[in-house]
Amino acid sequence: MKVGVAVTSAAEALFSNPMRSLLTMLGIIIGVASVMVMMSIGEGAKAQIEAQISSVGTNVLSMQPGSMNRGGRNQGGGSARPFNEADVSAIAEQPYVESVTGTLSGQGVNAVSEETNWVTSIQGATAEYFEVNNWPAVEGREFTQQEVQGGAAVALLGKTTATSLFPSGDAVGQRIRVNGVPIEIIGILEAKGQSGGGGMGRDRDDMILAPLSMVRNRITGGNRWVSRHVSNIQVLVQDGYDVMEAQDELATLMRERRRVEPGAQDNFSVINFADMIKQRAAVAENMSMLLAFTAAVSLIVGGVGVMNIMLVSVTERTREIGLRMAIGARGADILLQFLVEAVVLCTLGGLIGMAIGWGGVYAYAQIAQAPMLVSPVIVATALGAAASVGLIFGFFPARRAAQLDPIQALRYD
Amino acid sequence: MTGTRPLISCRGLTKVYRMGDQEVRALDGVDLDIHEGEFVAIMGPSGSGKSSLMNLIGALDRPTSGEMWINGRALSEMSRDELADLRNETLGFVFQQFNLLARQDAFQNVRLPLRYARKEAGDIDARAKECLELVGLGTRMDHRPMQLSGGQQQRVAIARALSNRPRILLADEPTGALDTKTTAEIMHLMQELNRQGITIVVITHETEVAGYAKRQIHFRDGKIEIDTAHTDLKRASGDH
């Protein structure tokens, strides 16, 4: 086969009627643009979930009072009996536990610095909090076991809270008042970003972290029925221990401790973060599959359009094909010429589609504030898909051209 | 010339076109030999089968029955690709309607058979230029068919037919669309090519055009009516 002739003939045909070429490419352009956008959204979601997995850790169990309905939402969390520090100590004894922390949170607290004030939330926790949540201080220091026991009036700030309270800089070493209680800032927590995607998540960096007892005694207040109560317990499961198994054992322990009758519903719920993330990953995966399917359909529709125009083109150029055969072109030469034409058409459409898709990805990332990834793999996939469509849908018209009878083609008008 | 193997040979060549239940015998058992170096004009009334014969000789079409040989090879035994190569290497076509590619200039049109050539074609640009100069269009190489006169277009077509150094040049009414003066120019060119050793078969309606050839064959109803080669022979034998 003579590749050179095929390429020049194809280019000539395409540029002799640019408007038609462009219209033919339209389907491919749309198809490739959507492939780009969809894969980028998918990759972005995957990357976000991976980031969450590494920020939370896949072996953390979180427990709160109140039963869980099927949607995974906590029911009546406020009315259910809270846990207490004895529960935390009992859990710490369990063989599958690496580390455990009990927390207590207060919403809508008013924090006042020398510069300004800021409404935020406060989280009371034990010193294990940093380890369990894989959430270290990036400035200053973490609070200690002694400070937790002694109810020291110290705190760490989330990144957002720190910059809100101290816009002009250094927060560590400063004093703030939280609901009137003077507290010394000893550190800043690492930035965690939004929880949940789509710009709708809660800013996890907008909070104050302080010793559990201090928060209970001086800010949120105690519970009427449960002394030394905590509202949430987070458990870091030991490496090598199955998290699901640990979840079951933890539930059994808590049923005993909270005297839940056999057969009765748990009055607490254990959330497995890894599980949740996996579920979300599965949803994202299904979503990308659906989007990929849509993209594939539009590419196929585009391909059919290309095939249609190529058939028209073969018919229009029947005499030309006959002439080429008369001067010695083999069937394979003609086949290649039209195949190259279809592939060039689709690849060109693919490039235009990619440019548009790129714009779409950028716009989406701006509007939805969601991370989107345009990787070389996506670019290669989109272009490869376009070229393949050309190859597949160009083949039938090209073969029809190649199989023409020389004399009939030459006489055609 | 007798005794040497003919370059083109037909035996019992028949072409039947079927249109519905109607049958047209375009060629009816034609026997014909053309030797290397001949210049043959084929004449005859419209519909007598001239073009049908030319298309068979040109390996563009297959006969209904009968056999033909080019340079000793039976065409019925050749594959599509082999026929394509034969057209490319051994045959050159000139058509009444020129059949140039409108989007390509003269040079590109002439170069096309060279680009399809499977055997080493050498410097194809130089060869294309040479062929255009041979037909007197060395200065019009970058003209597109639209920018050339009919006679010039036909010269480009001849240059294209010559580019692969064919042994046979086939022309179906090459001057049919040209005026008398241009016709004479084209036919002189053909004579010159024939002098250089190319075998030429040309179909024409005009006796003046046929006069440029060394041998005239008249067709009627798909059969050879008069072949000057044979009448010459008969006359020669009668003289004995």
Ligand SMILES: Nc1ncnc2c1ncn2[C@@H]1O[C@H](COP(=O)(O)OP(=O)(O)OP(=O)(O)O)[C@@H](O)[C@H]1O
């Ligand atoms: N493709 C075809 N299908 C049906 N009949 C055909 C076809 N080609 C030629 N014929 C018929 O075959 C006969 C011979 O045609 P051909 O073209 O060989 O004649 P010709 O001698 O070249 O005529 P002209 O001088 O008009 O070109 C005619 O009767 C014609 O109608």
Ligand SMILES: [Mg+2]
């Ligand atoms: Mg004819």
